[in-house]
Amino acid sequence: MIAIAVRKQLGEFSLDAVFASAGGTPVLYGESGSGKSVTLQAIAGLLRPDDGTIRIGERTVFDSAAGIDVPPHHRNLGYVVQQLALFPHLTAEENITYALTGATDADRRHRLDDLPALLSLEGLEHRLPRQLSGGQQQRLALARALARPVDALLLDEPFSALDESLRADLRAEILRIRSELTIPIVFVTHDLREAYLLADSVAVIDNGRVLQHGSKEDVFQRPASRRVAQLTGVRTSSAGR
Amino acid sequence: MLVPLYALRLSLITSTLTLGIALVLCTPLAYLLARYRFLGKRIVDTLVDLPMVLPPTVAGVALPVAFGRRGLLGDPLDAAGIRLAFTTTAVVAVQIFVSAPFLVRSLKASFEAVDTVYEQVSATLGVSPLRTFWRISLRLSRPALLGGAVLCWMRALSELGATLIFAGNFEGRTQTMPLAILTAFESQQGLSGAIALSVILLAVAGLLLIVLRIALRNSGMGNIRP
Numbered sequence: 001m002i003a004i005a006v007r008k009q010l011g012e013f014s015l016d017a018v019f020a021s022a023g024g025t026p027v028l029y030g031e032s033g034s035g036k037s038v039t040l041q042a043i044a045g046l047l048r049p050d051d052g053t054i055r056i057g058e059r060t061v062f063d064s065a066a067g068i069d070v071p072p073h074h075r076n077l078g079y080v081v082q083q084l085a086l087f088p089h090l091t092a093e094e095n096i097t098y099a100l101t102g103a104t105d106a107d108r109r110h111r112l113d114d115l116p117a118l119l120s121l122e123g124l125e126h127r128l129p130r131q132l133s134g135g136q137q138q139r140l141a142l143a144r145a146l147a148r149p150v151d152a153l154l155l156d157e158p159f160s161a162l163d164e165s166l167r168a169d170l171r172a173e174i175l176r177i178r179s180e181l182t183i184p185i186v187f188v189t190h191d192l193r194e195a196y197l198l199a200d201s202v203a204v205i206d207n208g209r210v211l212q213h214g215s216k217e218d219v220f221q222r223p224a225s226r227r228v229a230q231l232t233g234v235r236t237s238s239a240g241r
Numbered sequence: 242m243l244v245p246l247y248a249l250r251l252s253l254i255t256s257t258l259t260l261g262i263a264l265v266l267c268t269p270l271a272y273l274l275a276r277y278r279f280l281g282k283r284i285v286d287t288l289v290d291l292p293m294v295l296p297p298t299v300a301g302v303a304l305p306v307a308f309g310r311r312g313l314l315g316d317p318l319d320a321a322g323i324r325l326a327f328t329t330t331a332v333v334a335v336q337i338f339v340s341a342p343f344l345v346r347s348l349k350a351s352f353e354a355v356d357t358v359y360e361q362v363s364a365t366l367g368v369s370p371l372r373t374f375w376r377i378s379l380r381l382s383r384p385a386l387l388g389g390a391v392l393c394w395m396r397a398l399s400e401l402g403a404t405l406i407f408a409g410n411f412e413g414r415t416q417t418m419p420l421a422i423l424t425a426f427e428s429q430q431g432l433s434g435a436i437a438l439s440v441i442l443l444a445v446a447g448l449l450l451i452v453l454r455i456a457l458r459n460s461g462m463g464n465i466r467p
Contacts, residue, residue, distance in 0.1 A: 072364035099366035
């Protein structure tokens, strides 16, 4: 479960994000600059909201009234940023095990046996990120984020730099991960088709506000306002589903 | 002609000591300046640059005013049993004063060049800020760190004016290689003696530079940025 209700003033831009998801894959959908990524940063603890609450599972990681603000390294989340930010000086294997500092060698081995297979990275363990293809880098970023058991996975437009065939592969990958893990996967995208294919629930964000959130059928078929219809409707027909 | 080995040894010891102390002091300062906003940051920034634009002799005059026995901090230092002026400690103090800014500058620039997203991602992977600094920030800054260290060390090795004024020119205690060269120049040996010593210093400095270059290249740190 993920529940978030935060406000943040960033210069001229004001964010007022309220949504909750019971699980599965909530998608934050909106145009670029609408506040999706900022919301994700707030969940990850990289941006401190002015006030509000953020709950992940049973755990409150931020509550301005109660003075709770769990630092990012204690939030126990997997976070894949848009530019991936793979550590350039570490090999693929070292990138994956980066998060496993406290783990025993056996544990580490165990994760390393699992993850590259789960994300088809076998044989690439000793390459540096710059020696990997775009799709491989993408999968490596996912593997790194999932290396330790996390309470939720946050994905910020992770496929934006890839061409369509790779995007399709990776969407399938995400769906597979979702079926193997029970954690919520918060997915941020401005791509309507991606939102439609991956979402269990959708939150439509526009100009810092969540205009509508609910099941994807609700949001896409019964838009609550003209703006939501405009953001989802026109392009649904051209997306060719 | 007598080669003042003690001067060469003193130069190498003090400049290396200077580099070590400067690294410990400047690394956190540079990171602070690169990453955080705080009250008085501009003043600190300017103060860091000041020794670089000052003629060393001015620094040599300023240091006794602050740290000399009759200086501003002279009494408390005296009470603590610390006498700086005309000691080897003073040589190191002078060298730190004139050379540390070079290290701060290059370190600050290199920390600024490391995209904060790496540090953020590291945090979301459950790694504490201190470990992140060690494993990401410092590691990605290594080429500039080494470059800045070379600059700092070289500046310390070549320091003359401020040392002469604050630490004096005492054989075996404060006479570093540049001071020995000056002494030779002013003695009966004149230019020829100074040239001989200069060649020795040049050779040692050149050798160390080459060693550092090779070390840099072998660490493969030239092109880690994506």
